[in-house]
Amino acid sequence: DIQMTQSPSSLSASVGDRVTITCRASQNIRDYVNWYQQKPGKAPNLLIFGASTLHTGVASRFSGGGSGTEFTLNISNLQPDDFATYYCQQSHSMLPSTFGQGTRLEIK
Amino acid sequence: QLRLQESGPGLVKPSETLSLTCTVSGGSFNSSFYYWGWIRQPPGKGLEYIGIIYYGGTTYYNPSVRSRFTISIDTSKNQVSLKVTSVTGRDAATYYCASRSLTTRRDAFDIWGQGTVVTVSS
Numbered sequence: 001d002i003q004m005t006q007s008p009s010s011l012s013a014s015v016g017d018r019v020t021i022t023c024r025a026s027q028n029i030r031d032y033v034n035w036y037q038q039k040p041g042k043a044p045n046l047l048i049f050g051a052s053t054l055h056t057g058v059a060s061r062f063s064g065g066g067s068g069t070e071f072t073l074n075i076s077n078l079q080p081d082d083f084a085t086y087y088c089q090q091s092h093s094m095l096p097s098t099f100g101q102g103t104r105l106e107i108k
Numbered sequence: 109q110l111r112l113q114e115s116g117p118g119l120v121k122p123s124e125t126l127s128l129t130c131t132v133s134g135g136s137f138n139s140s141f142y143y144w145g146w147i148r149q150p151p152g153k154g155l156e157y158i159g160i161i162y163y164g165g166t167t168y169y170n171p172s173v174r175s176r177f178t179i180s181i182d183t184s185k186n187q188v189s190l191k192v193t194s195v196t197g198r199d200a201a202t203y204y205c206a207s208r209s210l211t212t213r214r215d216a217f218d219i220w221g222q223g224t225v226v227t228v229s230s
Contacts, residue, residue, distance in 0.1 A: 001171070032214070032215070034214070034215075034216040034217075036155075036217075042222075043204055043206075043220035043221065043222055043223050044155065044204075044217075044220060045220070046212075046216055046217060046218045049212065049213070049214045049216040049218075050213070050214045053213075053214075055212075055216075055218060056211070087154065087155055089155075089157075089216070089217075091214060091215035091216060094160060094168060094215055095168050096157050096159070096168070096169070096170035096171065096172075097157045097215070098157060099147075099154060099155040099156070099157065100154070101154045102154045102155070
């Protein structure tokens with residue numbers, strides 16, 4: 001299975017800050033990475049697919065990048081609604097697909 | 109608007125079989141989706157991919173759960189189901205039904221149900 005390692009596991013930031021979350025794959029997965037946002041007690045929501053393409057309706061302060069084995073999720077001008085847990089997912093192989101362990105973004 | 113709704117017993121005893129259902133609404137069951145999947149999340153932990161099923165019934169499972177988990181589809185009821193045999197405490201989790209709709213250009217779960225909580229206790 002392809003392993004996805006996210007860092008950091010938690011992060012504190014203030015409204016207006018810019019943050020970066022990193023996801024590393026255990027093998028080359030080209031750009032087959034998705035990012036999700038999950039708030040407490042809610043299902044995850046798709047933010048980005050194909051490493052850098054924003055899903056419909058996602059704010060432009062979210063951006064994704066990377067290819068191969070290293071990927072980033074960037075959030076600029078943090079808003080109160082952005083404080084949540086973020087997961088990466090590799091879709092290079094759906095047999096099985098795998099998620100990162102998550103990054104909890106908290107208000108400083 | 110495409111919608112997924114999970115349902116299940118809430119509480120299951122150890123060693124018993126857990127059956128969950130995902131009801132699909134708001135669109136054409138056979139022409140709005142690529143596939144449906146099940147993902148679970150133990151309390152306070154991350155997401156675990158269980159497997160996916162296509163409209164024609166083809167399934168793919170996470171090898172770590174394959175032996176006890178069965179995903180099936182009932183096209184007459186617009187439902188996808190998950191069965192877990194020989195349940196243990198490690199199966200306690202929120203179980204999500206999710207899908208890749210035809211509007212998504214890549215493999216990704218763009219539609220999720222709200223999740224159903226499963227507690228394992230005698």
